[in-house]
Amino acid sequence: MAKESKGLTSEQKKLLQNIGQQFQKGKNEKNGFKKIIIFGTVLILAAILGYSLLNSQQTAVTGDKIAVHYIDIGQGDSILITSGDVNMLIDCGEKSESAKLINYLNNCGIQRLDYVIGTHPHSDHMGGMSEIVKTFDIGECIIPELHSSDIPNTVYYEKFLDAIAEKNVKLSYAELGRNINIGSSVGTIIAPHSPDYGNLNNYSVGLFLKHGNNSFIFTGDAEKQAEKEMIDAGVMLDADVYKVGHHGSDTSSSPEFLEAVSPEYAVISCGAGNSYGHPKDITMENLSKYTDKIYRTDLQGTIIFESDGNDYVIKTERN
Structure with a gap:
């Protein structure tokens, strides 16, 4: 069954905004080491967002019995x-x-x-x-x-x-x-x-x-x-x-x-x-x-x- 999206929570919206800010900062950053740290942070934040979205969708399915x-x-x-x-x-x-x-x-x-x-x-x-x-x-x-x-x-x-x-x-x-x-x-x-x-x-x-x-x-x-x-x-x-x-x-x-x-x-x-x-x-x-x-x-x-x-x-x- 295709899971129905219930929309983003306020926490997920903030997380998504943070990812965008970190990504833009990485593009502007000249130091290569800092770029690695920033892009690593972006990946971690993206993973957290993905888990958060999946968890909210699972709740929508399992919560309705x-x-x-x-x-x-x-x-x-x-x-x-x-x-x-x-x-x-x-x-x-x-x-x-x-x-x-x-x-x-x-x-x-x-x-x-x-x-x-x-x-x-x-x-x-x-x-x-x-x-x-x-x-x-x-x-x-x-x-x-x-x-x-x-x-x-x-x-x-x-x-x-x-x-x-x-x-x-x-x-x-x-x-x-x-x-x-x-x-x-x-x-x-x-x-x-x-x-x-x-x-x-x-x-x-x-x-x-x-x-x-x-x-x-x-x-x-x-x-x-x-x-x-x-x-x-x-x-x-x-x-x-x-x-x-x-x-x-x-x-x-x-x-x-x-x-x-x-x-x-x-x-x-x-x-x-x-x-x-x-x-x-x-x-x-x-x-x-x-x-x-x-x-x-x-x-x-x-x-x-x-x-x-x-x-x-x-x-x-x-x-």
Whole structure:
């Protein structure tokens, strides 16, 4: 990433002025020995200035952090992204996990969620969304636009829509290619690509998140059809951290998709001893071709990736 210059500090300006004065003095100096001393001084001052500038630029990058929380809510998904004073929540899991999730967000000091993404209307992703809308100040809620034949007639989805209307929360359909600023990070919507799937998983809203030199990808429960559409469309997929699709199911994370993502880290959100057998052995085998740094909420609890734009600090609830 090209480092952004924040301008010279007053100390750096004085140092630069001193270099200029010493250089001019050296040009006017007749004594050769004095010239050597003066030009040596110029070189030292220039080195100090260079270090000072580099240090200030490094601070600009490392001082601006993002945290991605893969929250352990059993067999479901919920991801909190925080950068500066901007917060995003992707999914919220089952309604039965609402109290646990709300408590976690409260402990993180969250009062406002600037963006809430409901990747797709399955209960393990949006079952408790009405409780989230009722509890927090919400800036905007983003969901996929469903074909009329695919709109679910479920209590939890109707309660979500009722809560949105009651609090007059802005509700938007996921717009392919839309950029969302999260602090100094940028999230880009990379899916869905079709207006009619007949499969709610493939409507999943996909997000590619870029923070300096670091990157994350989230694809909900998108299955192989939707993954192929992302590949064919040429959207950005190559990411450091891959939130493994569909809880590690063999319906997602195709070999072609994993090749496009080429993750350095993988995070699987699934429940301990779940009845689906997630993550599937074939998924783990395919992931192992790219990374051995695989984190699982069923084993390690909540997992947090902190990024300064260059490096990661990874924290787990359990070792």
